[in-house]
Amino acid sequence: MNILQVVPELNAGGVERTTIEIAHALTTAGYVPHVASMGGRLEDELRDVGGILHRLRVGSKNPMSLRRNTKALINIIKTRKIDIVHARSRAPAWPAKAAAKATNTPFITTYHGIYNARSGLKRRYNAVMAKGDIVIANSNFTKDHIIREHKINAGKIVVIARGVDMDIFDPALVTDADITQIKQDWGVGNSSTIVLPGRLTRWKGQLVAVDALKQLHSQGINTALVLLGDAQGRDDYVAEIKSQAYKLGLSDKIILAGHSRSVPTALAAADVVISASTDPEAFGRVMAEAQAMQRLVVASDHGGARETVIEGKGGRLVTPGDPQALADGIADILGLSKSEYTNRALAARKRIGLHYSAQTLKAATLAVYAQVLHDKGGN
Secondary structure (H helix, E strand, C coil): CEEEEECCCCCCCHHHHHHHHHHHHHHHCCCEEEEEECCCCCHHHHHHCCCEEEECCCCCCCCHHHHHHHHHHHHHHHHCCCCEEEECCHHHHHHHHHHHHHHCCCEEEEECCCCCCCCHHHHHHHHHHHCCCEEEECCHHHHHHHHHHHCCCHHHEEECCCCECCCCCCHHHCCHHHHHHHHHHHCCCCCEEEEEECCCCHHHCHHHHHHHHHHHHHCCCCEEEEEECCCCCCHHHHHHHHHHHHHCCCHHHEEECCCCCCHHHHHHCCCEEEECCCCCCCCCHHHHHHHHCCCCEEEECCCCHHHHCCECCCEEEECCCCHHHHHHHHHHHHCCCHHHHHHHHHHHHHHHHHHCEHHHHHHHHHHHHHHHHHHHCCC
């Protein structure tokens, strides 16, 4: 079985990480994983798990590139004897769908996000992600959105939650020295630390978190906030975060740490991990990863977080976009006794392992591939 996954790039992110995980699963099962992408920092990991990269600018939204990318993908499908084309993002899904149709190759999509549609044109652009022979949704929340937005039959949708590699996100692998070092790198010393993982973009709620930190300091809770993620060129937004931190007198308490090469260590160094997203997350992988690392979380009460975070157990769910509610949730976690925190954190890791492991993701995805080939009459 030769599977071609199509994704814009291979940099840090849930979509990219899942691409690598499925490539690994295919190799382990004796199949050949192919990825059409511009590549990125995860290229080495793809190669290490036996994946073959076909470097294409498939993420381009320029209509002029559609024909060029379609022809390139048709060539890959034919020369590499591709059995299934699996698109994971909107821009590359258009040429991928055209190439699959031209070669009579099964076409699968994974609906990774809740795509905004403020116009008919944008809705049509988004709709390609609901055009797969099978559409994989990364949460029940996403499935409901697909049905509501695209009016497709629920039987065409398979829910496969993003997976956490429990062998990598394992607190036993992070030493006290590792935590001390990363906190020194951040410049937070031994103070309690809040970590917000995610690329720096407004809807991820970094400014809400900054305002929440001010509320905590006003209550006498002296803690630091680490914003863990790339700005990806959003220099104006970075400047706005820094300006707000300065205005609130928190410049020395807010750390823009950039991309981390050791996310498990970064999560383990947190006392609380937060997701302050103002728009619903389709899944919210970092909340699952944090709990796998036995860290309690505070997340906006909407979207996929309602599935991964159990209120009062793995963490707190709070009103989206409300700095005071976020601060109150964080204060509740920080106020737990050490034994209560530990007991909840152990239970949270167990639950994530049972329901949201990478192994479950891999097995379920390979089962979809097998079913698609069976339905086509393959082997």
